[in-house]
Amino acid sequence: MTSPNDRGSSSEPPLLLTSLASAALGDGRGDLECVRESRGAPTEWGGVYAQLVRLTGPWRIDLASGEIRTDLPSCRQEASEFPGGWTSRHHWEGIDLVQVVAASAQPAGVVREIHLRSESDREVTIVLTSRFSPYLFPVLVEGIRPVEFEARMLPDSLSIRHLGFALRASSTVSADRLLLNGRPWLGEKYHGPINEVATVHSIRLAPGNSAEIRWQITGGLGRDLDASLAGPGGAGGSAKDVAALRASEDRRWTSSAPDLRFPDAPELEVGYQNARAALRRLYSAPDDSLVGLVAGYPWYSAIWSRDLAVMLPALLWLGDFDWVARSLRSVFRFQSRRKVALLAGEPGELPMQLAPGPIFLYGTSDSTLRFPPVVEQMHRHTGELAEVREWAGSVHRIVTWGAARTNPATGLLRHGGEAEEIGLATAGLARIRYGIDSPDTTIWDSADRREQALDVQVLWWQTLRSAARLLGHAADADRSSTCEALAARLVTTIRAKYPWSEQDYLYDSLREGAPVARVRPNALRAVSAGFLDPVMARAVVGRAARADITTAWGVRSLSSDDPAYDPAVYHEGQVWTIATAWAAEAAFEVGDRDAGVALLRTIARRYEEEGGLANECYRGDRAEPYNSCYLLGFSVAPFLSLLFERLWGIYVDGVQRTVRIVPGFPDRWTSASLHHLRVAEGYLDVSWSPGRLVVRWDGSGLLSVDAGSGPRPAPAGVETTFELPRPPEN
Numbered sequence: 001m002t003s004p005n006d007r008g009s010s011s012e013p014p015l016l017l018t019s020l021a022s023a024a025l026g027d028g029r030g031d032l033e034c035v036r037e038s039r040g041a042p043t044e045w046g047g048v049y050a051q052l053v054r055l056t057g058p059w060r061i062d063l064a065s066g067e068i069r070t071d072l073p074s075c076r077q078e079a080s081e082f083p084g085g086w087t088s089r090h091h092w093e094g095i096d097l098v099q100v101v102a103a104s105a106q107p108a109g110v111v112r113e114i115h116l117r118s119e120s121d122r123e124v125t126i127v128l129t130s131r132f133s134p135y136l137f138p139v140l141v142e143g144i145r146p147v148e149f150e151a152r153m154l155p156d157s158l159s160i161r162h163l164g165f166a167l168r169a170s171s172t173v174s175a176d177r178l179l180l181n182g183r184p185w186l187g188e189k190y191h192g193p194i195n196e197v198a199t200v201h202s203i204r205l206a207p208g209n210s211a212e213i214r215w216q217i218t219g220g221l222g223r224d225l226d227a228s229l230a231g232p233g234g235a236g237g238s239a240k241d242v243a244a245l246r247a248s249e250d251r252r253w254t255s256s257a258p259d260l261r262f263p264d265a266p267e268l269e270v271g272y273q274n275a276r277a278a279l280r281r282l283y284s285a286p287d288d289s290l291v292g293l294v295a296g297y298p299w300y301s302a303i304w305s306r307d308l309a310v311m312l313p314a315l316l317w318l319g320d321f322d323w324v325a326r327s328l329r330s331v332f333r334f335q336s337r338r339k340v341a342l343l344a345g346e347p348g349e350l351p352m353q354l355a356p357g358p359i360f361l362y363g364t365s366d367s368t369l370r371f372p373p374v375v376e377q378m379h380r381h382t383g384e385l386a387e388v389r390e391w392a393g394s395v396h397r398i399v400t401w402g403a404a405r406t407n408p409a410t411g412l413l414r415h416g417g418e419a420e421e422i423g424l425a426t427a428g429l430a431r432i433r434y435g436i437d438s439p440d441t442t443i444w445d446s447a448d449r450r451e452q453a454l455d456v457q458v459l460w461w462q463t464l465r466s467a468a469r470l471l472g473h474a475a476d477a478d479r480s481s482t483c484e485a486l487a488a489r490l491v492t493t494i495r496a497k498y499p500w501s502e503q504d505y506l507y508d509s510l511r512e513g514a515p516v517a518r519v520r521p522n523a524l525r526a527v528s529a530g531f532l533d534p535v536m537a538r539a540v541v542g543r544a545a546r547a548d549i550t551t552a553w554g555v556r557s558l559s560s561d562d563p564a565y566d567p568a569v570y571h572e573g574q575v576w577t578i579a580t581a582w583a584a585e586a587a588f589e590v591g592d593r594d595a596g597v598a599l600l601r602t603i604a605r606r607y608e609e610e611g612g613l614a615n616e617c618y619r620g621d622r623a624e625p626y627n628s629c630y631l632l633g634f635s636v637a638p639f640l641s642l643l644f645e646r647l648w649g650i651y652v653d654g655v656q657r658t659v660r661i662v663p664g665f666p667d668r669w670t671s672a673s674l675h676h677l678r679v680a681e682g683y684l685d686v687s688w689s690p691g692r693l694v695v696r697w698d699g700s701g702l703l704s705v706d707a708g709s710g711p712r713p714a715p716a717g718v719e720t721t722f723e724l725p726r727p728p729e730n
Helices: 222-230 239-256 266-281 305-318 321-332 368-382 388-403 418-426 454-473 477-497 521-528 534-544 577-589 593-609 637-647
Strands: 015-018 022-026 035-038 041-044 047-050 053-065 068-071 076-082 085-092 095-104 109-118 124-138 149-153 158-162 165-171 177-180 183-185 190-192 197-205 210-221 259-261 283-287 290-293 353-355 359-361 509-511 514-516 554-556 650-653 658-661 672-679 682-689 692-697 703-706 711-714 719-723
Touching: 015 085, 015 095, 022 095, 022 109, 047 109, 047 124, 047 210, 053 109, 053 165, 053 210, 085 239, 095 239, 109 124, 109 197, 109 239, 124 149, 124 158, 124 165, 124 210, 158 197, 165 197, 165 222, 197 210, 210 222, 210 283, 239 266, 259 266, 266 283, 266 305, 266 593, 266 637, 290 305, 290 321, 305 321, 305 368, 305 637, 321 368, 368 388, 368 454, 368 650, 388 454, 388 477, 454 477, 454 521, 521 534, 521 577, 534 577, 554 577, 554 593, 577 593, 577 637, 593 637, 637 650, 692 703, 692 711, 711 719
Parallel strands: 658 703
Antiparallel strands: 015 022, 022 047, 035 041, 047 053, 053 068, 053 124, 076 085, 085 095, 095 109, 109 210, 124 197, 149 158, 149 190, 158 165, 165 210, 177 183, 177 197, 259 672, 283 290, 353 359, 509 514, 650 658, 672 682, 682 692, 692 719, 703 711
């Protein structure tokens, strides 16, 4: 039998099954094991995750018949996903085995079953050994695993606990033997290290007969586990029943989302469907008070605020207003009201990470700044202002937090040193390494971009503009005017201090007032924000399109001409899909529709080649994922938002009951359609052909539609045609 440690990384598409409270991770070869390159070294990430807690490491099943032994990957014949689940077929020693795996939300965990059928003309006994390593810790910082556990056998299951976290493992066939750390165990209470726990099951098969065995591993917060197992469905159904429930929920969610058709670019249709399905896999609700989307799999399977803020606008376009509101409430629930040095929390700041426990950290440079625009966009899409005063108050606390970091002479926001502050605060208390020793904590957190990175200034401007609108809705005219004035001064400073004439580009940052001359894609954020005059904006987009930044598989995080460039380093040369999305948005902003669509196609092609997933990043010298999560929200949400905001050119204002639609389709396109776009309490259908829009609105009253020539009414229940102005020349 081949040792799992000898197999290395798999070329199979990764196995990722999720529910709203759990996940199963594997490499697609038969067991829940998954070796993934992490920070330059192979790391094992397979197993069971529930309630944002990693319950187990690799979960493997071995087979034995007499003295002959094997494992599932060694005898696998084929494997495939089906709606809500995954199945694999195996054949060994005259036995056909069919495995079915599904992730369950209630109770949170994974159901795994094997159906056996004998082809032998004699009775055979198959011994199956289920073995796993307990983890029982939230996935906050990579590689943390406790060393002390409590374990014991209960009448119906194996129980393992660590502090407030717990798991239960049960099976439909009683175990003949238990093994703890490779030695026989009677199931009595145990406290200490656990490297592996195993249950051994014997199944007799008469000639031509069939049998099955089902395992279930559930867990998360110990306080919730007993209640979930005692509740409806706690005993767990079959894997196919669990998968069918998940598939039904997914179909209901998908049917409520918009349908996009691009006959001239079918690959974008497929890209939209892949990205939408990938985003759905990231939905997470460990409990009613902690709702959002995990950042990615395998090693970012927690709710990271920065990533969540990037994903929520896509959810607004997909029409899931409720999930956006619940996610925002979850994050703002932890808005810091005072300085918390141990967690790097400042008054008004939002957390960096959320996980059950509660366990959370603050101390990022840009996470907090991303939320005011999301709150403002939520009110525009929903048209709902009932809670605007409450939201405006929370956003104002963010403005106060940002103002405390702002240079009063320039209006520029200072960032950096947050992780160092955590280290100083904890130095005298314990020997702790948080794993985030970066000098800066922007989106490029392993690169030192202090003190005033350009993209952070754009986020600060967006915060001020969004706060001004929200405060205006809340009838707080004085604060609204102050925010508008601060935003205007900031733009003036950016236009004066960041242009880099030698490169036809923008400096990456300012440090002690001096420009940092590095070519990064982050400068494109200033183009998309509309800060630059048209000539300069086109020059910046053109510079970013050169081969030292843009590759055939996406956009690098640093120019390959930079002395610090390394194609294998996270933020010093690798290709990031989110940076490719930035380049696409900037191209649309300057009117280069062909370039924008080409970059969207580049992203869609990555989804297709990755089996519908979306890697975090790739090497800068070849299209190879490296140190990469195989699904990251950063890599799908911006693509989805761009299809609506830039390709379709839609701006929604449900408060004013207006929608602006100015498509950015290439000249050679002949048609496109959008069905079931949620606007306020109604839905909008739009079809496009060159020079014409046909709109149908099914909400209450009139909707005002601006197709580029000024607003016109679109009465409910009828089709209204709009003539489009001729687009400007590129």
